[in-house]
Amino acid sequence: MAVELIKERKAVAMTGNQAIAEAMRQINYDVVAAYPISPQTELMGFFAEYLANGLVDTEFVTVESEHSAMSAVIGAAAAGARAMTATAAQGLLYMYENLPIASNWRLPITMVLVNRALSAPLNIHCDHGDAMTARDSGWIQLFTENSQEAYHSLIAAVKIAEKALLPAIVNMEGYIVSHTIGNVNLLTDAEVREFIGESDWRTNVPHPLLDTDNPVTYGATALPDYYTELKYAQHVATFEAKKYVKEVLEEFNQLAGTDYKIIEPYKLEDADFAIVVMGSSAGVARTAADQLREQGIKAGVLKIRLFRPFPYEEVAEALKHLKAVAVLDRHDSANGLASPLFQDIATTLYHLPERPMLHDFIYGLGGREVTVEDMLRAFNRLINLYTGRETRDRYVEYLQVRE
Amino acid sequence: MTVSLDKGTVEIRWHGRGGQGTVTAAKMFASVAVKRGYYGQSIPMFGLERSGTPVAVYSRVSKDPIQRNDPVRNPDIVVITDPSVMVFLAASPDGKLPESIPDPRAGITDETIFIINSPMSPEEAKKILGLEGKPNKVCTVDATKIALEEIGRNVPNTAILGAMARILPEVVDMETVKEELEESFGASSKLRALIPANLKAMERGYNEVKCA
Numbered sequence: 001m002a003v004e005l006i007k008e009r010k011a012v013a014m015t016g017n018q019a020i021a022e023a024m025r026q027i028n029y030d031v032v033a034a035y036p037i038s039p040q041t042e043l044m045g046f047f048a049e050y051l052a053n054g055l056v057d058t059e060f061v062t063v064e065s066e067h068s069a070m071s072a073v074i075g076a077a078a079a080g081a082r083a084m085t086a087t088a089a090q091g092l093l094y095m096y097e098n099l100p101i102a103s104n105w106r107l108p109i110t111m112v113l114v115n116r117a118l119s120a121p122l123n124i125h126c127d128h129g130d131a132m133t134a135r136d137s138g139w140i141q142l143f144t145e146n147s148q149e150a151y152h153s154l155i156a157a158v159k160i161a162e163k164a165l166l167p168a169i170v171n172m173e174g175y176i177v178s179h180t181i182g183n184v185n186l187l188t189d190a191e192v193r194e195f196i197g198e199s200d201w202r203t204n205v206p207h208p209l210l211d212t213d214n215p216v217t218y219g220a221t222a223l224p225d226y227y228t229e230l231k232y233a234q235h236v237a238t239f240e241a242k243k244y245v246k247e248v249l250e251e252f253n254q255l256a257g258t259d260y261k262i263i264e265p266y267k268l269e270d271a272d273f274a275i276v277v278m279g280s281s282a283g284v285a286r287t288a289a290d291q292l293r294e295q296g297i298k299a300g301v302l303k304i305r306l307f308r309p310f311p312y313e314e315v316a317e318a319l320k321h322l323k324a325v326a327v328l329d330r331h332d333s334a335n336g337l338a339s340p341l342f343q344d345i346a347t348t349l350y351h352l353p354e355r356p357m358l359h360d361f362i363y364g365l366g367g368r369e370v371t372v373e374d375m376l377r378a379f380n381r382l383i384n385l386y387t388g389r390e391t392r393d394r395y396v397e398y399l400q401v402r403e
Numbered sequence: 404m405t406v407s408l409d410k411g412t413v414e415i416r417w418h419g420r421g422g423q424g425t426v427t428a429a430k431m432f433a434s435v436a437v438k439r440g441y442y443g444q445s446i447p448m449f450g451l452e453r454s455g456t457p458v459a460v461y462s463r464v465s466k467d468p469i470q471r472n473d474p475v476r477n478p479d480i481v482v483i484t485d486p487s488v489m490v491f492l493a494a495s496p497d498g499k500l501p502e503s504i505p506d507p508r509a510g511i512t513d514e515t516i517f518i519i520n521s522p523m524s525p526e527e528a529k530k531i532l533g534l535e536g537k538p539n540k541v542c543t544v545d546a547t548k549i550a551l552e553e554i555g556r557n558v559p560n561t562a563i564l565g566a567m568a569r570i571l572p573e574v575v576d577m578e579t580v581k582e583e584l585e586e587s588f589g590a591s592s593k594l595r596a597l598i599p600a601n602l603k604a605m606e607r608g609y610n611e612v613k614c615a
Contacts, residue, residue, distance in 0.1 A: 013434040013443055146472070176472060181433045181445045183468075283470035371473045 002028040003055045004189045014184040016177035019151035020086070020112050020170075021046030022184075025056055026192040027158055030081035030199055033061035033072035037091040038124045039174035040114040044086060070095035070102070077107035077167075078218045080201025080208030082158065084109065088174060089116035092130045096137070099167075103138025104234050105218055107205065108161035108168075111139070112154060115279070115330075116174040117366040125367020126174040128278070128330040131307070132340045138234060140168035140241055141308040143278040146177055148184045152256060155187070158196045160248045162204060164241040171307075175367060176280045187256060195255055242309050262306035265318045267293070271300030273382055274319065274356075276345055277328040278304045281363070281370045285328070288375030299379055304341070312348040319349060324357040324386040326378045328399075330364045338396040357386055360396040368400050404540055404614075406479055406516065406571050408441065412465040413571065414475040418507045419484040422454035428484060428560035429460040431587070432567070435579045436464040443574075444469045457485065459505040464574050476510045480570060483507050483519040484563055486547055493531050513538045518566050518612070520546040520559050525615035542566060542614040546604075549611065553604040554597060561601040565608025580605055 005025070014022065017039070024032065024047050034044045051060050059076075063069045066087050073083040087095065092113060102109050118129040131141060142157060144150040150172040161168040172178055187195075201208050207216040222230050242262065249260045266286050268274060273292075275285045282303040289299040302318050302325075304311075319325055329339030337343070342360035349355040361378050364370045378399055384390035406413055415432070419425025429445040436443030444463040461475040483489070488507060491500055500506050507517070519528050522545045529541040544566045546559030554561075561580065568575040584601055588594035 011437055011440075013430070013437040013445075175447075179447055180472060181430050181443070183437050183442050183444075280472055284473050287470050369474055371476070372471070 002057050005055060006186055006189050009186060009188055011183055011185050013181050014147050015179050015181050016147040016150045016172045017043040017114070017179065018046055019147040019184045020154055020172065021050065022186060023151050023154040023192070024084065025050045026187070026189050027155065027196060028056050028193065029058050029084045031059045031061065031073060031076035031083040032085065033063050033069040033076070033083070034085050034087070035063055035066045035069050035091065037066070037088050039116060039178045040086045040088045040091070040112070043112065043114065043178065066091040066094040067098065070098040073109050074098055074102050074105070074107060077102070077109045077205065078105060078208070079210045080204050082199040082204055084111065086112035086114065088114040089118055089130045093118070093133060096133065099134060099137040099139060102167045104230065106165040106237065108165055110154065110157045110161055111167065111169045113169050113171050114174045114178050115171055123366040124174070126176050127365045127367070128171070131169065131171050132331045132333065134169060135308060135340055138166065138238060139308060140164065140166050140245065141171060142168065143171045143305060143307055144177065145280050145282050145303070147180070147182050150177060151184050152252065152258060152260070155192055155195065156248050156252045160245050163244040163248060164237065165205070166237060166241050171279065173280045191255060195252070238309050242306070242311060245306050260305065262311045263314050263318060264303040264305060266301040266303070268300040268302060268318055268322070270298055272298040272323045273325070273379060273386070274300040274302055274322050275326050275328055275375060275378060276302045276304065276319070276341065278307060278341065279330065281328065284370055284372055285375045288372050288379060291372065291376065292379055297383070310344050310348070315345065315348050316352060319345070319356060320352050320354070322356040324359070324382050326382040327358060327360050328378065329360060329362050332362045332365065342396065358395065359385055359392070361399040362396060363399040374399055404516070405569070408464065408466050408573050412463050412469060413479045414477065415462040415480045415482060416475045416478040416507070417460040417462065417482045417484060418488055418505060419458055419460065421456045421458050423484060424558050424560045425458055425460055425484045428563060429462050431560065431564065431580070431583055432462055432575070435583050436574050438579050438582060439574055441466060441574065442469045444472065446472060446474070457504045477512055478510065478515055481507045481511065481515060481517050482563060482567070483517065483521070484546070484559055486521050489519060489521045489523060489528060489531060498533055508532060511539070515539055516570055517541040518563065518570060519543045520563060522548065525613050529615050540614050542570070542612050544608050544612040546608055549604050549607045553607065554600045561605040562608035565605035566612035568605070568609050569612055577602065577605060
């Protein structure tokens, strides 16, 4: 039995990696499989310490690659185990061929993605390039702003994944969150365990492989006669997942006294101009919006917490009355059009009879520091484009490049 | 003269070298802030901590949740844990530092307070920093010497924290640092044995810091 360590709630100072390891200890996963990659290595190191000290019951599979890590948690989850992995950047790409298998098999795996820029060039620092490659993998994706939110989100994600019967990624930005120390209010071990419920291989998934009385096949072929139907079932489940995310966040708010929503609007009600952003830069954007408001410019911020499934109805409602919106993408899709978040926002707003002007900024690549000045520059460029004082050749621009 | 959290968020920039415990000191600082009931944040220079390379670490402390996580540009307090910064500056013909060393004077205001690990007098340090005649308060403490004498190793963190207790008493105090040391060193008997020496180093840092 896992040891009960934290019996009273307490405020501590933790890095994101420490906070995630703490959540993993409290969740007491049945199976964790992982291969080290910066900046995730430290996280698994903290967890391995808990394991070595006998604080968890977890079977920790130290696989020889990320491809095997994902294979191992898929096998474990199909058997009925509560399973988890964590990775970053190329590690995610190496597991990629298994991601759509986990989602189509409806396996409630959780993964912490410690966001890191993709090679080449080699870089260990943060951007969202890794997460964006998984945007069409059928996994639920949550983005987090700080170590507190990362800690809370992983606990919530376990329940979200098991209710929606879909795997879920919790994104935590490499170094900026994973290695920055900040306040974390820890729930008690009992609270976390009661919230997620005891892991039971018979009920974690509807048809566990271990149930030998009711044998099932995972990984069967579906030829043209059934492939479409099985994809459609997943399609419906993905749309329905948003409801479960909302439900679980609401339950979590009741427990923890937080106010998590799938999107987080900041001063948008009366705003003319806004930045849409995900992850740790949201606070910097809010600071810039406050500074502009002191000058009489009605600025606001929309933070996207739930990225997949994309909360298009809520986003449209939050942005529809604005004059212009700058979408901040921490990734360059290099597709000759624009980056993923911009495309999602544009699709979301397209059906509205009147919609804000949109502009896409690529920022924060490979750990480039994101400052209030950067955010002010994005707002100013947006306002100048809107008022016609400046013009543009395309929808997407680099915010911070030295030319 | 002290810095108060009544002004809002207090921002600190630490200048050290990888392996000298600057990141640890900044983490201890954030942890102490949280223990005192505030919001604390410490940001190592986004990752690379190679032994011997100059590092800048940023900290914030506030009564309210901290929104920003960008580098501290206009610090209220500059802590120089690496004594070679002052040596480089003193030897520099043009008052500039080599490009590889972050300049502790970058972005300072007249109110910025310096806490420097150095055997120099505060007057001398102020002159070398080019702040003569400026209202800035410059404090020096020979934290390396204190650490060597008390702990027997070059870990100037606790002596520096002692000096910080003078400047930011709302956040840093002996009792909370003791609590923090007991928590972080508690698991190992070898480390636990170092707690009294560290507290003595902190006390000496508090008593021996001089400001001009």
